[in-house]
Amino acid sequence: MSKIKVTFEKLKEANKSALIPFITAGDPHPKDTVQLMDTLVENGADMIELGIPFSDPMADGPVIQRASERALNNKVGIKDTIKLAKDFRKTNKETPLILMGYANPIEAIGVENFIQLIKEAQIDGVITVDYPPEESREFVKKLNEQKIDSIFLLSPTTEDERIKLIAEQASGFLYYVSLKGVTGAANIDIKQVSEKVNNIKKYSDLPVAVGFGVRDADTAKSVAEISDAVVIGSRIVKEIEASEKNHIFSNVKKLVESMKNAIDSSKAQ
Amino acid sequence: MQPYDLPDEFGHFGQFGGTFVAETLIEALDELREMYTKYKDDPEFLAEFHSDLKHFVGRPSPIYFAERLTKQSGGAKIFLKREDLNHTGAHKVNNTVGQALLAKKMGKPRVIAETGAGQHGVATATIAARLGLECVVYMGSEDVKRQSPNVYRMKLLGATVVPVESGSKTLKDALNEALRDWVTNVSNTFYIIGTVAGPHPYPMMVRDFNSVVGKECLEQMPEIANKQPDAVVACVGGGSNAMGIFYPYIEHKDVKLIGVEAAGEGIETGKHAAPLTSNSKIGVLHGNRTYLMQNAEGQIIETHSVSAGLDYPGVGPEHSWLKDSGRASYVAIKDDEALEAFHNLCKVEGIIPALETSHALAYAQKLASQMSSEEVILVNLSGRGDKDINTVANISGISL
Numbered sequence: 001m002s003k004i005k006v007t008f009e010k011l012k013e014a015n016k017s018a019l020i021p022f023i024t025a026g027d028p029h030p031k032d033t034v035q036l037m038d039t040l041v042e043n044g045a046d047m048i049e050l051g052i053p054f055s056d057p058m059a060d061g062p063v064i065q066r067a068s069e070r071a072l073n074n075k076v077g078i079k080d081t082i083k084l085a086k087d088f089r090k091t092n093k094e095t096p097l098i099l100m101g102y103a104n105p106i107e108a109i110g111v112e113n114f115i116q117l118i119k120e121a122q123i124d125g126v127i128t129v130d131y132p133p134e135e136s137r138e139f140v141k142k143l144n145e146q147k148i149d150s151i152f153l154l155s156p157t158t159e160d161e162r163i164k165l166i167a168e169q170a171s172g173f174l175y176y177v178s179l180k181g182v183t184g185a186a187n188i189d190i191k192q193v194s195e196k197v198n199n200i201k202k203y204s205d206l207p208v209a210v211g212f213g214v215r216d217a218d219t220a221k222s223v224a225e226i227s228d229a230v231v232i233g234s235r236i237v238k239e240i241e242a243s244e245k246n247h248i249f250s251n252v253k254k255l256v257e258s259m260k261n262a263i264d265s266s267k268a269q
Numbered sequence: 270m271q272p273y274d275l276p277d278e279f280g281h282f283g284q285f286g287g288t289f290v291a292e293t294l295i296e297a298l299d300e301l302r303e304m305y306t307k308y309k310d311d312p313e314f315l316a317e318f319h320s321d322l323k324h325f326v327g328r329p330s331p332i333y334f335a336e337r338l339t340k341q342s343g344g345a346k347i348f349l350k351r352e353d354l355n356h357t358g359a360h361k362v363n364n365t366v367g368q369a370l371l372a373k374k375m376g377k378p379r380v381i382a383e384t385g386a387g388q389h390g391v392a393t394a395t396i397a398a399r400l401g402l403e404c405v406v407y408m409g410s411e412d413v414k415r416q417s418p419n420v421y422r423m424k425l426l427g428a429t430v431v432p433v434e435s436g437s438k439t440l441k442d443a444l445n446e447a448l449r450d451w452v453t454n455v456s457n458t459f460y461i462i463g464t465v466a467g468p469h470p471y472p473m474m475v476r477d478f479n480s481v482v483g484k485e486c487l488e489q490m491p492e493i494a495n496k497q498p499d500a501v502v503a504c505v506g507g508g509s510n511a512m513g514i515f516y517p518y519i520e521h522k523d524v525k526l527i528g529v530e531a532a533g534e535g536i537e538t539g540k541h542a543a544p545l546t547s548n549s550k551i552g553v554l555h556g557n558r559t560y561l562m563q564n565a566e567g568q569i570i571e572t573h574s575v576s577a578g579l580d581y582p583g584v585g586p587e588h589s590w591l592k593d594s595g596r597a598s599y600v601a602i603k604d605d606e607a608l609e610a611f612h613n614l615c616k617v618e619g620i621i622p623a624l625e626t627s628h629a630l631a632y633a634q635k636l637a638s639q640m641s642s643e644e645v646i647l648v649n650l651s652g653r654g655d656k657d658i659n660t661v662a663n664i665s666g667i668s669l
Contacts, residue, residue, distance in 0.1 A: 054567075054568065055436060055569045056436065056441060056442075056445055056554060056555075056569050057445075058290075058291070058444075058445040058448045058449065058555070059291035059293065059449075059452070061449070065435050065436075069435070069436070072568060077564075077566035077567070077568060078567065079566060102553075103289055103553040104552045104553045104554060104561070104567040104569070105566055105567035105568070106567070107551075107552060107553060107567065108550065108552060108563060108564075108565065108566055108567025109565075109566060109567065129291050130289040130290055130291055130553065130556070131289065132288060132289070132290065132292060132295055134279060134288065135288060135289055152292070153291060153292040153293070154292060155291075155292045155293040155295070155296070157293070157295075157296035157297070157455070158295070158296065162295070166292075177292065177293055181293070181449075181452055181453035
């Protein structure tokens with residue numbers, strides 16, 4: 001069974017939602033990435049999404065765009081991202097690790113090569129933002145052969161027929177993008193999200209994570225109440241960007257802690 | 270022989286094209302594809318489109334025999350398809366008229382566009398004003414600085430111009446930003462893409478709207494030249510003017526189709542914008558798979574050309590297909606050769622061509638000299654060069 005699945009099952013038994021923070025590899029500096037990942041885990045991350053820097057991140061808002069630019073200025077691309085993941089795995093064998101990125105860097109180093117490298121790094125899942133299911137059947141097949149989960153996005157405009165199609169190809173969990181727009185956009189409408197999540201669950205037994213627009217503990221709590229996992233991306237990247245160099249880790253710790261507490265309190269009896 | 274019927278229903282030209290976008294855009298693209306399929310053969314829609322092309326744009330554009338240019342080159346006769354005489358001064362307007370009419374049919378009150386040099390932005394702002402649509406144009410902040418007259422033109426036409434500060438601050442980043450806007454405002458917004466790139470159905474739709482250029486040539490060439498051309502030459506950035514004139518000729522197998530990319534300072538220097546000629550790797554950008562200028566790890570690299578309209582790291586997927594299938598061939602012309610052709614056409618024919626077009630002209634002259642006087646070359650004179658006079662003057666060390 002995949003580590004992602006095991007994690008979700010444990011959380012389900014405890015009646016909890018997962019906290020999935022996102023950071024971009026190599027931001028603010030490659031030497032900080034593993035320590036940041038450890039900080040996320042120590043303070044409550046159930047899984048980690050690690051962003052692969054890309055020169056043209058068209059689905060991302062300004063915060064994650066800037067993180068990508070900083071990482072690229074540090075010469076961190078797809079290969080270094082996987083190396084950093086491998087470094088993280090030296091001390092952490094348990095926490096599910098998901099790569100999130102765009103198709104071009106993956107194709108540039110070769111799909112087979114990419115899958116081989118991430119297998120060696122013990123990466124558990126991949127989200128390829130601009131690979132809709134129609135264009136990624138082969139890729140998904142190859143991932144699954146290596147027991148790596150292929151995680152897909154669903155959006156507020158995804159119709160039922162399509163939810164079915166996506167659910168058929170997805171594994172690990174489904175990632176519901178809670179609003180129209182790019183990462184880090186406006187606030188989300190909980191009632192609407194709740195209806196959508198329930199609708200998705202009609203078509204799939206996979207856990208549903210909700211992301212894009214979760215920017216404070218209260219929102220995290222509300223989202224946790226209606227979903228299986230809360231993804232927090234831009235808010236954390238922004239904290240990293242805004243923090244003075246020697247406060248990055250303590251600020252991220254505080255932020256993740258508060259999110260974790262909020263999420264854990266959501267389903268408490 | 271099988272008729273040419275690409276792309277397939279998923280927008281593939283062989284291995285190229287497709288729909289590589291985030292899930293958040295799929296629904297919008299589905300809607301667009303549905304509506305385009307509905308209207309593209311609708312007599313009423315087509316009547317409106319062609320009426321606007323005739324009365325607002327000034328079509329058909331003439332074909333002109335460049336007699337002195339021909340004599341100077343020595344060889345094949347050179348004919349020019351005068352897209353520079355269109356309203357707004359370039360071929361770009363054909364496509365924007367089509368897409369804006371579609372936006373109106375779809376009940377979208379707001380249109381957005383990306384622009385590099387500003388020609389597509391001006392064309393979009395123009396048709397938006399004509400149809401009473403709100404218009405927002407994304408433009409890299411570097412281009413905003415380089416192309417201030419076009420920025421002011423767009424503003425005069427009532428458009429909002431948004432400078433884009435991300436990435437390399439040029440055309441590709443403007444495209445990224447327009448896609449982000451579209452994702453966010455998808456319910457009331459139509460994205461008018463300016464070239465034969467982007468996700469399906471854009472490469473097909475932009476080609477179709479712009480193929481009015483080639484269709485006219487099919488009729489005009491026998492009248493003015495007594496034959497169809499032996500070669501059709503057009504410049505290629507994203508490749509919309511080239512696709513517009515190539516497409517109706519694809520099944521005329523004895524007509525050579527030649528796309529001219531920007532070699533910048535020379536292919537060997539790496540400072541160019543010629544993904545096809547430089548044998549770039551295949552990649553995925555802006556929603557489609559195509560030849561793409563990138564580094565070993567798939568990061569898009571910066572391009573260079575004296576002409577902002579050719580300054581794009583990718584190329585429309587259909588051009589990648591035409592190259593691989595052998596139906597079209599692609600060459601590249603350097604900045605200095607294009608500038609020479611620019612000055613030459615001004616002096617020899619009394620036409621100021623766009624710097625983009627000057628690449629096609631430079632190659633056409635080379636080619637003509639290797640052909641016989643019985644043969645005929647048709648060049649798509651895709652735009653006029655008034656927009657470029659500041660750039661050219663600067664290079665010549667003249668301040669206007």
